[in-house]
Amino acid sequence: MENLQNKQPILTLNDLYASNVIYTSRPSYGSNPWLELEEHQCNFSTGRELIISGQTPILVHAACVTNKLSLLFKTVGIKIPSNIWKFENQTTYEKLIKKLAHEYGKKIHFQYAHEPEVLKNKHYALDKETLIALNNKSRLAEWTGYKYLPKREVVTVAEFENSVSNWSFPFVIKPAGDLPTAGGYGVMICYNNEDLKNAKQKISKASHMTNSLIIEQKIEAVNNYSVQYVYSEKEGIRYLGATEQLIDQYGHYKGNHNVQKVPLSVIQAGKEIMEIGVKNGYFGIAGFDLLVDKKNNIFAIDLNFRQNGSTSMLLLDPFLHDGYHKFYNYISPCDNEKFFNIILKYIQKGLLFPIAYYDGNWFNNESVKSRFCGVWHGSNKDYIERIEEEFSKEIYDNK
Template identity: 30%
Template sequence: MTLPELTAIYPPGTFLAPRLEDPSAKWVPSDLHAVEFMTANLIACAGGFPMLVHKAAMSPDGLELMERCGVNIGSAIETYETPDDYHNALMRRIEDGQTAVFVYPSSVQLPEKKAALVASDCLAHLNNKQNIAQLSGPENIPRRRTIDNGSRDQRDTLVAPIALKIATNEPNAGGLDVAICRRRRHIDRALSRFADAETLIAEELIEAVRNWCVQFAVTADGTVCEIGATEQICIRSGIHAGNLYAVDASPEENVLTIGRSIAEAGSKLGFRGLCGFDILLDRHGKAFVIDLNFRPVSSSAFLYEALRRSNLGTGARFARLAFCRSEGTLAQMIRRCDQGFRDGWIIPLATFEPEFGGLKGGTARMRLMIVADSLKVLHRREQSLAGCGVDFVHMPNRFEQLKHWFRNVI
């Protein structure tokens, strides 16, 4: 399967404006380094599509490593260093007649509507969890009800286990607006964390056997095409910690059918571009939509690269996306992991060197693809990477999966 290039998905004259501009956004990563690193999500599959990316993600050490590992870096990337630099670059392009592809709803005052490919109010509506039933069909979501967070009586009716979510038009990402509550104490913690939210969603907690992120593209004329799917790796609290791609695995037909219908619903409302939807499958084969991301997701470049290498005959049976960080500089992090890069089982999809980007403090970061021809070897390579002093969330092994299942059954 050959995926369409971004220049074929987005109309001519558009450019990616990926930065989260709202400094007061509560339901997305608040760490400045994380905010700036997210702008590099698509550099490994950008091709000739123009985009703004923070300078820290384009350091000489990082670019040399990606080229050495055979990753094709975007050819039309413009770097910026400060939020003001980003805003100036954004407005300069718009004044030159280009159209911005915003990843998050933008608070920038635009000179005219056509300055944005998708209007911010449309993005806000599509990504608000309160509207999932409208877009995917009420029969395709877990049982849920809305809670007025200002009402003590309504909050007291919450009973575990549930998934507690925030209904908001504000930017949201990374699972920071979701809490998996298996015990009453988890609900209490979530209510404390979500104290600033006006409306909550109390959703039936689905014990899933598969957790898919299915991705689609909505092209300029509104046509929907399938991009692919990976399984999601999440920690028990619900925070997303990576993805798993398997050559021989694909979502069940009902998952793909529902995903396509969601993309088509978004297309009718004016969405254009890459999008990805989180769909669970329970042990009875029933599919449940739990989150909609009408924007490029963190695994988009990972899926593109895995499929590209598979088409070239250089891919492995399994690939795992890991969000990694390490104390010290990026150069030091690269040296610690160098054998894995040389042996070809670690592939960098994005790197981040704070000092090069004018950011003080912080740690080096990388988005890495770990590849192997068996899950056993993949787990072993995760252990090797961790032994290099790299921090990331490991995939659960078979024993951990069984323990998790047994705990939930009891």
């Protein structure tokens, strides 16, 4: 296997954040009806930035940094960074954040805003109100400079029933306001009355926390790009690259793959949006979902002023084979040991690059499925799809 020890990511978190900053990608433990707050998935997400953290300390769940991850990383010639703060549950997570801020004088860079009981705004590395405002879907027009907009309407929950009756299928319903969404959860694509009925049920359950909704044109996209940028005082604005998002017909996230040729018009549209974000106080990594239809019109449907699922894949390009790259998440469908050993086998073959591993066997008193995310990489898409199929047969065989 190729020796990767002397290779480095395109950039790391310490290229972006001050030396007194600590990073956490975990959503708050607080209630949010529009975010898939399955506890183990949220814990798993904390391991995703380990490999690109550089010297920036990060908060990581203990199940993300067991000997199993050490072995996966060792296989590709890298080590788990030492600058990590481990937590085990909500109590230890929130206690650790408060200790780092209050006793150690650290600033916390949150991927998602937390409740004020967890930490006051003055301890945020990126201003909390800026983070919330830029990720508020109802304010998308402001952050795009009133360009690249699908037809959309922002209505109160009370107005929704009457307003939606004026729309023709298909259309999209999204929560407005300050609560974050991710992975397509909270996005309700309606093709028919049954979909609309299901959406209304979700809205009813969330009405105690949601004041307004967005009804939006469903774009028939030819391409679905996630274009990513970074800003720091040192770097200025820099284009990191783009991936194409893989989603199902209802908008749920299924991974990303790399794209070699992105239209300059799409890159420029994303840069314009990033410039507006920076003018409003943003720094760090951001990714914007830009759709292109058959007439080459560009539509901004979601702005994520935070790191994205495929950010690590873009930054780890020097470690990957030239050709086709696909970022993907797996939850063990079988025995955790079998799952791990099959993953290890494909990493040893040089076809799968590890990013994060959540060790279900770390938990002694409950049955937890292990989780893994990484990048398939090889000469071309057809080849990798055949390898993926072989991998899936192995992990699903006899479970």
